[in-house]
Amino acid sequence: MKFFIDTANLAQIKEAQELGVLDGVTTNPSLMAKEGITGRNNILKHYVDICKIVDGDVSAEVISTDLKGMIKEGEELAELNEQIVVKVPMIKDGIKAIKYFTDKGIRTNCTLVFSCGQALLAAKAGATYVSPFIGRLDDISTDGLNLISEIRHIYDNYDFQTQILAASVRHTMHVIDCAKLGADVMTGPLSAIEGLLKHPLTDSGLAKFLEDYQKGN
Numbered sequence: 001m002k003f004f005i006d007t008a009n010l011a012q013i014k015e016a017q018e019l020g021v022l023d024g025v026t027t028n029p030s031l032m033a034k035e036g037i038t039g040r041n042n043i044l045k046h047y048v049d050i051c052k053i054v055d056g057d058v059s060a061e062v063i064s065t066d067l068k069g070m071i072k073e074g075e076e077l078a079e080l081n082e083q084i085v086v087k088v089p090m091i092k093d094g095i096k097a098i099k100y101f102t103d104k105g106i107r108t109n110c111t112l113v114f115s116c117g118q119a120l121l122a123a124k125a126g127a128t129y130v131s132p133f134i135g136r137l138d139d140i141s142t143d144g145l146n147l148i149s150e151i152r153h154i155y156d157n158y159d160f161q162t163q164i165l166a167a168s169v170r171h172t173m174h175v176i177d178c179a180k181l182g183a184d185v186m187t188g189p190l191s192a193i194e195g196l197l198k199h200p201l202t203d204s205g206l207a208k209f210l211e212d213y214q215k216g217n
């Protein structure tokens with residue numbers, strides 16, 4: 001299972017990279033705005049800065065909603081660095097754009113996916129990644145994890161190569177549940193990754209080991 005961090009915050013990306021388990025980064029326009037990164041040139045520069053920190057894939061989202069605009073933006077993003085994966089929204093022109101990029105060898109991440117039908121279309125168009133937003137489904141009393149399970153089932157039926165990127169992961173249990181269900185990737189906040197470290201028996205056990213070591217010295 002790949003671990004992506006879902007942020008545009010360079011300090012957090014560095015911290016996750018230093019942990020040694022980071023496989024990539026996902027961003028979106030809201031995450032960029034949260035870091036105060038605005039304007040096309042600043043946003044493009046920020047993607048380049050992120051690519052310098054991590055070794056893996058970096059999803060960069062198009063803003064256009066028409067095919068021509070998405071193609072222009074996506075090609076510009078893909079030119080920035082070979083790590084860039086063009087993030088395209090799940091809309092009609094988005095599917096056309098994903099097919100176009102797939103045929104050109106440009107990798108894509110189909111975002112804002114909330115149903116099996118949408119995930120099926122993304123796979124048919126050849127998306128590299130499909131991003132079901134589990135947290136946002138949970139927010140409206142719909143089981144986000146169930147969607148991961150159903151997409152896994154459908155993709156396995158036909159051996160689709162599109163990777164299931166569980167997005168809108170909010171906490172550590174989401175990470176563990178996504179792993180149980182066979183998501184290929186999860187993207188979430190640093191806190192969800194660091195939560196995997198925690199167990200009180202690890203803390204008390206280590207404290208005892210260190211105490212006993214001191215007694216013998």
Ligand code: G3P
Binds near residue numbers: 026027028135136168
């Ligand atoms: O990767 C998608 C993600 O950024 C959405 O997360 O927490 O805004 O639903 P959230």
